[in-house]
Amino acid sequence: MAPLFGKKEEEEEIEETDEEYQFEDIEVKVKFRPSPNHGWRLAKDVEPPLELVEDLFFGGEEISKEAEDELRSWIAEELGGGQWKIELTKAGKTLRSKTINIDDVDIIYGVNKWIVYVKGEESNKWYKADAEFAHPPSTAEIIDQVGGGGRIRIVGYDEKGRIMSSKIVNINVPPPDWLLEREDSFEKKMKEAFKKQLETQQEKLLSAITGDGGQQSSGIDRVIEKLEQLVEEKKLESVQRIIEALERSGKKEEEKKSLSETLFIDPYKAKVKSLTLLIEKFAEKGDIETARQLLNEIPDGSSALISLMTAGANLANAVANMLAGAGSTNKVRRKLDKMVDERIKKKEEMEKEEKKEEEEVEEKAEESEKEEVTESEVEETTEEEKRVLVEERESEDGWDMKLEVEE
Amino acid sequence: MSDFIDRLKGMFNIDSESLARVFKLVKQIGIYESVKVLMKQPFFRNAVKSKLEELHTALVNKYNITSESIIHVEEGDKVKVVAELEIADPELRKEFQDRLRDLVRNIFGGEYGLVPEFVKEFEIESISCKERGDKVFVYVVGGKKLIELLKVGGVENVGEEEG
Numbered sequence: 001m002a003p004l005f006g007k008k009e010e011e012e013e014i015e016e017t018d019e020e021y022q023f024e025d026i027e028v029k030v031k032f033r034p035s036p037n038h039g040w041r042l043a044k045d046v047e048p049p050l051e052l053v054e055d056l057f058f059g060g061e062e063i064s065k066e067a068e069d070e071l072r073s074w075i076a077e078e079l080g081g082g083q084w085k086i087e088l089t090k091a092g093k094t095l096r097s098k099t100i101n102i103d104d105v106d107i108i109y110g111v112n113k114w115i116v117y118v119k120g121e122e123s124n125k126w127y128k129a130d131a132e133f134a135h136p137p138s139t140a141e142i143i144d145q146v147g148g149g150g151r152i153r154i155v156g157y158d159e160k161g162r163i164m165s166s167k168i169v170n171i172n173v174p175p176p177d178w179l180l181e182r183e184d185s186f187e188k189k190m191k192e193a194f195k196k197q198l199e200t201q202q203e204k205l206l207s208a209i210t211g212d213g214g215q216q217s218s219g220i221d222r223v224i225e226k227l228e229q230l231v232e233e234k235k236l237e238s239v240q241r242i243i244e245a246l247e248r249s250g251k252k253e254e255e256k257k258s259l260s261e262t263l264f265i266d267p268y269k270a271k272v273k274s275l276t277l278l279i280e281k282f283a284e285k286g287d288i289e290t291a292r293q294l295l296n297e298i299p300d301g302s303s304a305l306i307s308l309m310t311a312g313a314n315l316a317n318a319v320a321n322m323l324a325g326a327g328s329t330n331k332v333r334r335k336l337d338k339m340v341d342e343r344i345k346k347k348e349e350m351e352k353e354e355k356k357e358e359e360e361v362e363e364k365a366e367e368s369e370k371e372e373v374t375e376s377e378v379e380e381t382t383e384e385e386k387r388v389l390v391e392e393r394e395s396e397d398g399w400d401m402k403l404e405v406e407e
Numbered sequence: 408m409s410d411f412i413d414r415l416k417g418m419f420n421i422d423s424e425s426l427a428r429v430f431k432l433v434k435q436i437g438i439y440e441s442v443k444v445l446m447k448q449p450f451f452r453n454a455v456k457s458k459l460e461e462l463h464t465a466l467v468n469k470y471n472i473t474s475e476s477i478i479h480v481e482e483g484d485k486v487k488v489v490a491e492l493e494i495a496d497p498e499l500r501k502e503f504q505d506r507l508r509d510l511v512r513n514i515f516g517g518e519y520g521l522v523p524e525f526v527k528e529f530e531i532e533s534i535s536c537k538e539r540g541d542k543v544f545v546y547v548v549g550g551k552k553l554i555e556l557l558k559v560g561g562v563e564n565v566g567e568e569e570g
Contacts, residue, residue, distance in 0.1 A: 390515050
């Protein structure tokens with residue numbers, strides 16, 4: 001917004017053109033910055049509706065809140081996101097100011113062009129795409145210009161080439177072909193660079209041993225020959241190691257396993273494999289009955305169930321032990337161990353008592369009682385906890401939940 | 408007994424004693440520290456990463472999410488995490504919003520063991536969701552520790568903010 005009552009000439013100009021733009025002798029200034037990392041800059045050309053500005057500062061609590069919301073919508077629509085400060089000043093002194101943050105709308109103000117970069121997952125490098133826009137690009141425009149998706153960075157520059165905005169977006173379509181080619185050439189370059197470095201080091205080492213002139217006695221010749229041989233072997237070994245490491249890193253993605261696979265599927269596979277081998281052995285020995293019994297073991301999934309139960313219990317214990325280990329540097333661990341031991345003892349005692357009681361009741365009743373006891377124990381731990389109070393509100397364009405822990 | 412504990416027990420067949428022990432330890436150490444300790448272990452880190460990737464793929468496929476981004480904005484001693492998802496289909500957009508609301512309502516309104524600790528430790532003030540054009544915005548307002556948790560939890564580029 002143009003200063004209303006700042007410099008005299010501007011004041012006069014405004015008075016001539018738009019007399020409504022006045023708060024007695026108060027000047028209204030609008031400042032902008034893309035983020036807190038930038039400095040404020042005066043947005044002389046920005047003129048939000050004056051009645052909203054008036055309501056914002058002088059409308060009372062309710063009207064002021066409404067005016068702020070309306071101003072936010074107006075700025076978002078007309079000027080885009082960022083931080084906007086509206087100041088009332090008099091004789092150069094700031095009387096009142098209000099900052100409006102708009103963080104869910106693209107920053108447009110002050111941005112001259114948007115350039116797109118794509119991240120290479122192998123090299124972790126950002127590659128500049130042949131895509132430049134005069135407006136914040138849409139996903140479809142990016143896919144069209146870049147030739148694919150992936151991890152995309154959209155950078156907005158001002159007319160002086162300064163970064164005004166930077167946003168990283170995942171576009172859920174395969175990355176462009178050119179990126180894969182550039183990633184491949186990056187890997188090749190890395191390998192060549194490694195080789196070159198090794199060769200240079202070898203040359204340096206040899207020249208250090210042989211001296212500049214290269215004149216040696218026959219005894220030394222043999223030593224040098226041996227050393228050369230060793231260096232050559234070492235060099236080949238290192239190159240081999242690097243190539244293997246690079247290949248391994250390339251294959252990492254394929255080797256990843258999910259938690260359920262590691263915990264349940266792999267042990268199950270191993271068990272089935274062992275059983276198959278045993279069946280073969282028994283069958284070879286002519287013990288068909290045992291082989292048949294073992295064969296029945298495989299498809300009923302009982303071994304998988306055992307693996308699952310064992311793995312589950314082991315996982316819980318591993319988590320508990322790991323967490324207990326986290327507090328091992330202070331007294332907390334001892335305290336926790338003591339508490340856990342006490343709890344286990346208490347549980348054992350309770351279980352003994354329960355067992356006695358259970359003996360007097362019928363089998364079915366015993367089972368249901370057992371379940372109830374186990375459940376109530378877990379409830380015991382949750383009942384001690386505080387609750388979260390959720391205050392829900394619905395709006396035209398969505399919903400909002402305020403959370404507060406009950407005191 | 409809550410559904411959550413039921414499901415957790417069912418998923419890993421964890422006995423009540425072990426679960427109570429884990430909860431107690433997490434409460435003593437704090438959620439952030441616990442996650443940090445667990446994520447230092449390659450086994451858990453990979454498991455969490457793999458689960459997050461599975462979840463991402465499932466969500467992208469179910470709701471046809473074309474693109475998504477996550478930023479954070481600091482506001483005084485608070486931080487606002489904004490996730491932006493582009494869902495072209497209006498019905499799917501609506502379904503996503505509704506399902507998310509049910510999920511948040513059930514988790515925070517339920518009696519789940521560590522939820523009050525989570526809200527307190529990360530000073531979670533509000534969670535909201537808005538639709539603008541073909542995008543859905545999810546906002547979480549909380550303490551600055553929330554950003555650290557997201558980073559430890561493997562959410563990439565959460566440190567990037569506009570500007």
